[in-house]
Amino acid sequence: MSVHFEERSGVVPCKTPWGSWYQTMEEVFIEVHVPPGTSAKEVKCRLGSRDIELQVRGQEVFKGRLYDTTVSDEATWTLEDKCLIQIVLMKTNREAGNCWSSLLEGEYCANAWVQDQMQRKLTLERFQRENPGFDFSGAEISGNFAGGGPDFSSLQK
Numbered sequence: 001m002s003v004h005f006e007e008r009s010g011v012v013p014c015k016t017p018w019g020s021w022y023q024t025m026e027e028v029f030i031e032v033h034v035p036p037g038t039s040a041k042e043v044k045c046r047l048g049s050r051d052i053e054l055q056v057r058g059q060e061v062f063k064g065r066l067y068d069t070t071v072s073d074e075a076t077w078t079l080e081d082k083c084l085i086q087i088v089l090m091k092t093n094r095e096a097g098n099c100w101s102s103l104l105e106g107e108y109c110a111n112a113w114v115q116d117q118m119q120r121k122l123t124l125e126r127f128q129r130e131n132p133g134f135d136f137s138g139a140e141i142s143g144n145f146a147g148g149g150p151d152f153s154s155l156q157k
Contacts, residue, residue: 011029011121012114012117012118012121013031013114014103014108014109014110014114014118016103016108018032018033018061018062019031019032019033019084021103021108022118023091023099023100023118023122024122024125025091025094025095025096025098025122025125025126025129026090026091026094027088027089027090027091028070028088028089028091028100028103029086029087029088029089030085030086030087030088030089030103031084031085031086031087032054032056032061032084032085032086032087033083033084034056034079034083034084034085035056035057035083036082036083037082037083038056038057038079038082038083039079039082040079042056042057042058043055043056043077043079043085044056045077045085045087047070047072047075047076047077047087047089048072049069049070049071049072049092050065050066050069050070051063051064051065051066052064052066052087052089052104054085054087056085062103062104062107062108064104064105064107065104065105066089066103066104066105067100067101067102067103067104067105068091068092068093068098068100069091069092069093070089070090070091070092071090071091071092074090075087075088075089075090076088095126096122096123096125096126097122098122099115099118099119099122100118101115120140120141123141124136124139124141127139127141
C-alpha cells in the first residue's frame with residue numbers, strides 16, 4: 001500500500017554526502033551515488049538487523065549501527081545504471097510513530113525541518129491506511145502529529 005501512497009505524495013529525503021535516505025512506515029530507502037561505470041563486483045554491502053556496511057571500490061561509504069532494528073533477511077540492495085546503489089531495509093517496528101531521526105546512531109541525522117516533514121508524512125500514511133477510500137496525497141497535516149498523530153481507534157464508527 002505504501003508504494004501507491006509514495007507515488008502520489010513523493011518522498012522526504014534526508015540529504016547526505018553520499019546521496020540520501022528516506023522512509024515510509026514499513027521501509028527505509030537509501031540511495032548512494034557511486035562513480036559511473038561501477039560494477040556489482042566492486043560493491044560490498046552487508047545488511048544486518050542492527051548494522052550496515054557499504055564499501056565501493058575498496059572505499060568505505062558508511063558503516064555503523066542502524067537507528068532501529070530491521071528484518072535483515074528482507075533487506076536488499078541493487079546497482080542501477082552502474083551509478084546508483086539503492087538499499088531497501090524493512091523496519092521491524094512499522095508504526096507511524098517510529099520515525100527514524102537518523103540513518104545510523106548519531107550519523108546522517110535529519111535536521112529539525114526534515115524530521116518534522118518525515119513525521120508528518122508517516123502520519124498521513126497511517127491515516128491513508130486507516131481510511132483506504134480517501135486520497136491523502138494532497139493533504140497537509142498540522143497539530144499533534146508527533147509519535148504518529150492522534151489515536152482514534154477507541155472511537156465508535
